[in-house]
Each structure stands twice: as C-alpha cells, then as structure tokens.
Amino acid sequence: MHHQALRLLLAFLCSTFLAASAYANLPDSILQKIKKPTPEEEVGELISLARYYSRTSTVEFAQVLAEEGLKRAKALKNDSLVLKAKFILGSCYEDHGYYRLAAKTYQKGLALSKEKGTLEDQSQFLNAIGICYDYLGKYNEAIEVYLEAQKINEKLGYEKDMAYVLINIGLIRFNQKNYKEAESTFLRALKIGEKLDDDEVRALVWSNLGMLENERNDLDKTLYYQQKTLEIDLSHDPINPNWVGSDYSSIGEVWMKKGNPDSALYYLMKGLEIKKISMANRPLVTSHIQIAEFYLGQNKWGLAKAHIDSAKAIGHDLEDPTIRLEILRIDARYLVATGRGIEASALYENYIRLSDSLQQAQNYAAGKLLEEEFDLELRARDLADMEMQLLDEKEKSRSMRIALVLFLILIVLLVWLYFLNLHKNKELHTKQELLDKALAELQKRNEEINLKNEALEDALSTKTRFLSVISHEIRTPLHVIMGLANSLKEECKDPEHRRSIEILYDSTLQLIQLVNEVLDLNKLEHGSVKLKLLPFSFKQMLNTLKGAYTVECKRKNIGFEMNLGENLPEYLLADRIKIEQVVNNLLNNAIKFTENGQVKFEVKLLEENKDQALLELQVIDTGIGIPEKDQVNIFNPFYQADGDTSRNYGGTGLGLTITKALVELMQGTISLDSTPGQGTKITLILPLKKAKDPQNGESALQSTWKWPEGKTLLVAEDHPQNQMLLKMMLTRIGATATWTNNGAECLKAALEQKYDVILLDMHMPVMDGYEAAQHLRKKFGDSVYLMGLTAANIDEVNEKAESLFDSMLFKPYPQEKLYKLLEAAVNK
Known part of the structure; x- marks a missing residue:
C-alpha cells in the first residue's frame, strides 16, 4: 500500500508540475490564438480539407490532413470527429491501393460507430469495407457486408445509399463473370436513380452498363453509355478527376476496339492527363496499362515500354492483386512482341502462379495472423506473471x-x-x-x-x-x-482600271479577314465563343463550298476535287458558321500555298447512331508542305514556318490557331501530316448531332429581281458614307426609301406612315437600333419586317437582339446578301 501511495503521489506531482510550467511559459500571442477557434472547430476544418483534397486534388496531401485530424480528434475524445477522420483516412488509403490498410481502418471505424455512432455511420463503413474486399478478391465477404449495409439503408429509408449498394453488388457479379445477374442488379439501381432523378446514380450505373456491354462486345452501346456518363461527370463543380479520367479512358478503349486509333489515343491520353490531377495510384496504373495495350497494337514498342515502366513504378507497392496480374500480363505481352520469348515465358509462369495462389495466400495470411495473436496473448500472460512476482519481491524489501x-x-x-x-x-x-x-x-x-x-x-x-x-x-x-x-x-x-479596282476590293477583303482573325482569337482566349446549334442542310453547305472553291482554284490554274463518302447525313444540328469558318480556313490555306497540282476536299462518315454522326473531313494539297521541325508549332498564334513564307504568301499565322480552337470547342480533333515539297494533309474528326429536315429552304436570288411596286421601305442610318453606299445598292433594284439619321426619327416616320420593311443600324445617336426596334415591335408587332445593320461581330449580337429583328446583316456585306434578304422580306 505504501508503494502504491508513493507511485500515485509521484504521478500527481509530475503531471501538475508539467501542466503548470507549460501553461505559464506559453507566449501571449499563442494563448490569444488558441482562444479564437475551439479545438473541435480546428479538427473539423482539417477533416473538411482532407475530404475536399481526396475528391479533387492530391491524395497524399489529403492523407496527411486526415491523419492529423484523427490524431487531434482522439486527443479531444470526440467520437463524432474520430469517425469522420477514420472514414476520410480509409478512403485515402483506398485511393493509394492499400486495401488491407484501408479495410482495417474502416473496421475500426465500424466498431466505434456500433458503440457510439449512428446507423448511418455503420452503413457508410460497411459499404467502404465491401469495396476493399471486392478489390482484394474476397467476394463472399464483400457480399455479406453489403447485405448488412442494405438492411440498415432499408431501415433508414435511404434510397440513394440502397442504389450504391446494388451497384457494388453488381460489380462483384461482374467480376465473377455472372453478367446476367450483374445487369439485373445494375438496372435495379438505375430504377432507383430514375425515381430520385439523381444524375450521380445514373452516371455510375451507365458507366457499369458500358463496361458490361464492352465484355459482350457491343461497342455501340458501350460508347453510348460511356459518353452519357462523361457528360454527367463533367457537369460536376468541381469535377472528380478519377471519375472523369476513367470515363475518357473507357471511351478510348472502345475506339481502340472499333479500329479508330486517332480517337482512341486522344481519349486514352486525355484520361491519363486528368487522372494525374488526383495522383491516385490505382487509376494511374490502369491508364498506363491501357495506353501500353494501344501502342502494342500499333507496333510502337518504345512508347508501349515507356508506359509499362510507368505502370510498374507506380504500382510497385499496390496491394491490389488484380493490378499486379495486369502488370505481369502486359509486360509479358511486350516481351513476346519484341521477340524475347524466354523472358515472357517466365513472366507468364509468375502470372499463373500468382493467380492460382492468390486465394491460398489469403487463407495462409489469415492463419498466420491468428497464430501471432495467440503468441501475443501468451506473452502478455507471462509478462503479467513476472510482474506479480516482481511485486511480491518488492513487498519483501525494506520500505x-x-x-x-x-x-x-x-x-x-x-x-x-x-x-x-x-x-x-x-x-x-x-x-x-x-x-x-x-x-x-x-x-x-x-x-x-x-x-x-x-x-x-x-x-x-x-x-x-x-x-x-x-x-x-x-x-x-x-x-x-x-x-x-x-x-x-x-x-x-x-x-x-477594272484590274486596279479588283486589287482594291481583294485588299479590303484581306483587311476584313485580318480584323476578324484578331477578334476571333481574343474571344477564344477568353472563352466567350459559344456554339449556336441550329438545324441546316449539310449537303447544301458542301455544294456551296464546291462551287465557290472550284472558281477560286480555276483563277489560280490549279485543280479542285471534292469527294463525298456514302451515307453522309442530310441535315445536322450544329453551328454551321463555325464549321464553314474551319473549312474555309483550311481550304484557303491549301490554295494559297499550292502553285501547281490540285487541292482535294474529302468528307466521309466514320460512325453513326440514331442521334449522332462521327465525320472525317480532310483537306489535301500538293503545295510547299511544312518541315517536320515546324509542325509542332504550326497551330500556335502568329507562327509561320519561316520568314520567306510570310513574305511570299502573306497572312498573320492565326488561321490554324483559330481553326484548332474551334474544332476543340466542337469536341473534335485535328491532325496534320505534311512532307516538304510534296504537300500537306489535314484531318478533322467531328462528332456532330443529326437533325431532321428544318424545312426552311431558301430560294436562290434571281439576278433580275427588282423591288416590287407598292412596297414601302424606311432606312435609319447615321453614317453619311453608309447612306450613300446603301442608296447606290437600292437604286440598282429600283427601290426608293425614306431616310432617317437615328432611331427617334425612324420611329416618328413609322408612326406617320406604314412601311413594309424597315432597315435599322444598331449604333446611332439619340436612339440606337435596339431601342427603336423595341418600340416598333410593341407598336406594330410582326406586321412590319425589321432588318438590323451592324458592324459588330456576329458573336457580339445577343439573343435578345436576335428576337427583335427578322434578320441581321453584318458589315461589310456584299450587295447580293442585301438583295437576298430584301426579297425574303417582301415575300414574307
């Protein structure tokens, strides 16, 4: 008893002395900072940051925050914070591929949640444990914990969590090759997602259905499901890099199976690039293996080897047996492809040995764990006996x-x-x-x-x-x-004199093109360019291009050939202006740099389904070509192959930059193949939506058309030179107009006399064209035809302005365009 009293006294004095000394010696600045947020609030902030970074950015940083949060939560003895920190820490281990460590962390959290947590906490930990068991190949154990979680979700009425459990069970059935049962389970989850109108559930189900259809080799359905999944995952703010990266990789695999290497490589590399944001090991290894598979199929051994080495380096410490098996398989395949059969045979033997012994190893590990626990218990008992003996001996000595x-x-x-x-x-x-x-x-x-x-x-x-x-x-x-x-x-x-005037006209067009290119580049850099999707006749657009460029090539004494593939869609739902701008840039470049030979324009259909068509457009010329060293930079702003090119052919070097940006805005790809002295081939891949007949065909303007008698015309234009030019154009078709200098005068004239057609400039003093159009619409409704005239860029005209006017004419415009719109106006 004396010894126990002395021991308690010693402990009390030490703890009291340490606490008093530590508190007394703390600086005032630290004491003030400690009083601001409570310790619980600080831990909560750490856990929130860990959750954010685990979903959006660096997993290692999230792990450090979660470990610190768990440490502080334990010190505070706050069970709620401990549960949150354990779950986030387990998810970080899981993202790294440390599934046993993740499962152990989740199991500790489950035990604590059963003692001091809620049913919701238990369901969360059970579902996470099931996912780890799935990765470790323990399918029966995974099913058991999933079913236990499902009972809790049903009791709580959490339908969304019930859908997640069904998805995880479906994945196990998929891994067991039970595709019919897997599909049935996925569809049950989708039914819940449709009931809740939950895009996140839909995306997970569609992704897994795409994976299932891929195994069934139905590539069109696979592509359809993966693209729908990608659309939803991209709509999240912020995006989950692992989800979006996996979507791109899955689409790339489908294109690889469909025999489209360009699209396959684009999506595979895009998936790898996005996954690198989170730095989660398992998704990165999967991407490197997929890209290595692609390069092996293309006989590009060096590139395949680089990605195999990356997969081996990242996946070295992963505990996922399936990943280790995949690395062995792809490495062996590479050795076979490069003629190193003996080394490949050794790897295949390791592959088979690891696959066969996987279950045995798990059972052996479990047995060893029980044996070690038994030994520890025996040692603990021995130590307890020794301690008792020591106490007895001490009791016998002098106090x-x-x-x-x-x-x-x-x-x-x-x-x-x-x-x-x-x-x-x-x-x-x-x-x-x-x-x-x-x-x-x-x-x-x-x-x-x-x-x-x-x-x-x-x-x-x-x-x-x-x-x-x-x-x-x-x-x-x-x-x-x-x-x-x-x-x-x-x-x-x-x-x-006529030739001099033609030079003046062509120079004006070149200056207009320069202004447009500078403005387009500025808008694309700021992300302010939006696609305007409207139905139009694709074949009519192609015929118009053929007529224009046949004449242009004939003027330069070179040939022009347009080859159209079979089954091209008649109508598309797309931004026709942007598509024409891209094609015009490429054809103008080809003609400009071709002195002899010909320019070809080829269009063919690669793939299609009910709603979408994948088109390939190629522009091929026999011009001067592009040196290989310049091809990497040819899409950069203001870049031209050398100084002689700029001096001999002119241009700003912006055309291809704008073209590439517009193609990517339309979710397409652009590639270049060129040989100096032989020519250049540029290939576009554009995924475009199909449309039905818009039924708004335009009749061609007859060159003899004249302004009909009895029709009245009112013009509001403040610029004297523009008035003079417009009068000249109207005089040629026999039109007489009433002229005003601003919107207020125009409105006054319209109230005094009824007019059939009114032309309004957008920017005028006193009252501009927008305001005048609002008053005219309010007064006359649709009984008067309003045509807007503006020097602004087409993208600067907002939807409100478009709804006020029957048509818009953008300066500078050819007189034929004016006549065509006037004919449509009087025939309305």
Whole structure:
C-alpha cells in the first residue's frame, strides 16, 4: 500500500508540475490564438480539407490532413470527429491501393460507430469495407457486408445509399463473370436513380452498363453509355478527376476496339492527363496499362515500354492483386512482341502462379495472423506473471530503502524536467516568431498577387473593350470601301482600271479577314465563343463550298476535287458558321500555298447512331508542305514556318490557331501530316448531332429581281458614307426609301406612315437600333419586317437582339446578301 501511495503521489506531482510550467511559459500571442477557434472547430476544418483534397486534388496531401485530424480528434475524445477522420483516412488509403490498410481502418471505424455512432455511420463503413474486399478478391465477404449495409439503408429509408449498394453488388457479379445477374442488379439501381432523378446514380450505373456491354462486345452501346456518363461527370463543380479520367479512358478503349486509333489515343491520353490531377495510384496504373495495350497494337514498342515502366513504378507497392496480374500480363505481352520469348515465358509462369495462389495466400495470411495473436496473448500472460512476482519481491524489501530511492529519482526527474521544459519553451517561442514572420510574409505576397491579378483582369477587360470598339470603327469604313469598289468594278469598262479596282476590293477583303482573325482569337482566349446549334442542310453547305472553291482554284490554274463518302447525313444540328469558318480556313490555306497540282476536299462518315454522326473531313494539297521541325508549332498564334513564307504568301499565322480552337470547342480533333515539297494533309474528326429536315429552304436570288411596286421601305442610318453606299445598292433594284439619321426619327416616320420593311443600324445617336426596334415591335408587332445593320461581330449580337429583328446583316456585306434578304422580306 505504501508503494502504491508513493507511485500515485509521484504521478500527481509530475503531471501538475508539467501542466503548470507549460501553461505559464506559453507566449501571449499563442494563448490569444488558441482562444479564437475551439479545438473541435480546428479538427473539423482539417477533416473538411482532407475530404475536399481526396475528391479533387492530391491524395497524399489529403492523407496527411486526415491523419492529423484523427490524431487531434482522439486527443479531444470526440467520437463524432474520430469517425469522420477514420472514414476520410480509409478512403485515402483506398485511393493509394492499400486495401488491407484501408479495410482495417474502416473496421475500426465500424466498431466505434456500433458503440457510439449512428446507423448511418455503420452503413457508410460497411459499404467502404465491401469495396476493399471486392478489390482484394474476397467476394463472399464483400457480399455479406453489403447485405448488412442494405438492411440498415432499408431501415433508414435511404434510397440513394440502397442504389450504391446494388451497384457494388453488381460489380462483384461482374467480376465473377455472372453478367446476367450483374445487369439485373445494375438496372435495379438505375430504377432507383430514375425515381430520385439523381444524375450521380445514373452516371455510375451507365458507366457499369458500358463496361458490361464492352465484355459482350457491343461497342455501340458501350460508347453510348460511356459518353452519357462523361457528360454527367463533367457537369460536376468541381469535377472528380478519377471519375472523369476513367470515363475518357473507357471511351478510348472502345475506339481502340472499333479500329479508330486517332480517337482512341486522344481519349486514352486525355484520361491519363486528368487522372494525374488526383495522383491516385490505382487509376494511374490502369491508364498506363491501357495506353501500353494501344501502342502494342500499333507496333510502337518504345512508347508501349515507356508506359509499362510507368505502370510498374507506380504500382510497385499496390496491394491490389488484380493490378499486379495486369502488370505481369502486359509486360509479358511486350516481351513476346519484341521477340524475347524466354523472358515472357517466365513472366507468364509468375502470372499463373500468382493467380492460382492468390486465394491460398489469403487463407495462409489469415492463419498466420491468428497464430501471432495467440503468441501475443501468451506473452502478455507471462509478462503479467513476472510482474506479480516482481511485486511480491518488492513487498519483501525494506520500505525505507524504496522510499529513499524513489525520492532521489523524483528530485532528479523534477530537475531534469524543469530544464527540459525551459529549453522547450525557448524553442517554441523561437519557432512561433518564425511562423508569425512567415505568415506575415505570405499574407503580403498574397496581397501583391491579388493586386497584380486585378491589374491583369483590368488590362484584359480594357483590351477586350478596345478590340470591340475598334472593330466597329474599322468595319464601318471598310464596308463603304468594299461596297464602292464592287460598284465601280461592275460599272468600269476599262480593263486596266477594272484590274486596279479588283486589287482594291481583294485588299479590303484581306483587311476584313485580318480584323476578324484578331477578334476571333481574343474571344477564344477568353472563352466567350459559344456554339449556336441550329438545324441546316449539310449537303447544301458542301455544294456551296464546291462551287465557290472550284472558281477560286480555276483563277489560280490549279485543280479542285471534292469527294463525298456514302451515307453522309442530310441535315445536322450544329453551328454551321463555325464549321464553314474551319473549312474555309483550311481550304484557303491549301490554295494559297499550292502553285501547281490540285487541292482535294474529302468528307466521309466514320460512325453513326440514331442521334449522332462521327465525320472525317480532310483537306489535301500538293503545295510547299511544312518541315517536320515546324509542325509542332504550326497551330500556335502568329507562327509561320519561316520568314520567306510570310513574305511570299502573306497572312498573320492565326488561321490554324483559330481553326484548332474551334474544332476543340466542337469536341473534335485535328491532325496534320505534311512532307516538304510534296504537300500537306489535314484531318478533322467531328462528332456532330443529326437533325431532321428544318424545312426552311431558301430560294436562290434571281439576278433580275427588282423591288416590287407598292412596297414601302424606311432606312435609319447615321453614317453619311453608309447612306450613300446603301442608296447606290437600292437604286440598282429600283427601290426608293425614306431616310432617317437615328432611331427617334425612324420611329416618328413609322408612326406617320406604314412601311413594309424597315432597315435599322444598331449604333446611332439619340436612339440606337435596339431601342427603336423595341418600340416598333410593341407598336406594330410582326406586321412590319425589321432588318438590323451592324458592324459588330456576329458573336457580339445577343439573343435578345436576335428576337427583335427578322434578320441581321453584318458589315461589310456584299450587295447580293442585301438583295437576298430584301426579297425574303417582301415575300414574307
């Protein structure tokens, strides 16, 4: 009893002394900071950050935060926070591929949740344990915990969690090759997702149904399910890199099976690039194996070997047996392909041995674990017996000697603790000062960065406004120059003068193209270009291109050939203007750089389903070609192969940059194959939606069309030169108009007399065209035809303006376009 009393006294004195010394020596700055957030709030923030990074970014960082959060939660003895931290930590281990460690962490969380948690906590941990068992090949154990979780979900009425459990059970049936049962289970989960209108459940089911159809070799259904999954996963904000990356990789595998290497490689590499954001090991290994499979199929051994090595390096420490088997298989296949059969045979033997012994190894490990636990229990008992013997011996010794020894030890210990605590306090104070200094410096740098970002945003905004204003101011005089040049060209009979006017007209067109390219590049860089999906006749567009470029090539004395494949869709739901801009850029480039030979334009259908068509468009020329060293940079802004190209052929070097950006905006791909001195081939792959007949066919304008008698025309245009040019154009078709200088005068004239057609410029003093159109629509409704005239870019006209006007005419415009719209207006 005396010994126990001395022991308790010693413990009490030590703990009291340490606590008092530590608190007394803390700096005031630290005490103030401790009082601001509660410890529970700090732990909650750590766990929230861990959850965020585990879903969106670096898994290693999430693991560090989760481990620190668990440590602090245990210190606080807060069971709720401990459960949250254990779950996040387990998910980090799972993302790394440490499935046994993840399962052990989840099991500890399950035990605590059964004692002090909720049924919801138990369901969450059971589902996570089942996933780990699935990866480890313990399918029966996984089914058992899933069914236990399902009972809890049914009791709580959590239908979404019930759907997740069904999906996981379906995956096990899939791994067991029981495809019929797997499909039935997936469809049950989809039914719940449809009932709840939950896109996340739908995406998971569609992804797994795509995987199932892939095993059945129904590639069209597989592609359909994977693309729907990708659409939903991309709609999340923020996106989950593992989900989106896996979607891209799955689509790439389908294209690989369908024999489309370009699309396959694009989606596989895109999947790998996105998975690298989260740095989760298992998805990265899977992507490297898939890409290695692709390169082996293309006989590109070096590239295949690089990805096999990456898979081996990342997957070295993974506990997933299926991943280890896949690495052995792909490595052996590479050795066979490169003629190293003996080494491949050894790997195949390892593959078979690992596969056969997997279950045996698991059983053996379980037995060893039980044996070790039994040995530990025996040792614990021995230690307890020895401790009892030691206590008995101590009881037999003299009390005074023990008391003296303990007292001396206590004195020495207290002195040592005092100096140790003093040293620790000094170190802590120094570190705190350094930390405060670093935080202050970091805050200062953040403020500087924010100021620079604000200045950069202001500069970009000013640049955009400047380009928009200068565009309007440049287009207005260009419109006048082009119109007058066209008029003079038609009236001039002298060949020499006519040729000079043609040069003036062509130069004006080149300047307009330059303005458009600069504006398009600025909008694409800012992400402000949006696709306007409207139905149109695809074949009519191709015929129009054929007619225009046949004439253009004939002027340059080179051939032009258009080859159209079979079964091309008649109508598409797409942005026709953007598609024509892409094709025009490529054809104009081909013609510009071809002096002899011909230019070909080929279109064919690669794949199609009920709603979508995958088209391949190729532009092939026999021009000067592009050196291999310049092909990598040819899509960069303002880049041309060399100085002679710019001097001999002109241009800004923006055409291909804009083309590539527009193609990617349409979810397509662009590739280039060129040989100097022989020519260039550019290939586009565009996935476009099909449409029905829009039934809005346009009749061709007759060159003899004249303004009908009895029809009235009102024009609002403030620019004198534009008025002069427009009068010349209208005079040629026998039209007489009433002229006003702004929207207010136009509105007054319309109220005094009824007009059939009204032309309104958008930018005018007093009252602009938008405001005048609103008043006219409110007064006359659809009984008057309103045509808008503007020097703005087509993308700058908003939907509200389009709804006010029957048609829009963008300056500079040819007179034929004006006549065509006027004919449509009077025939309305």
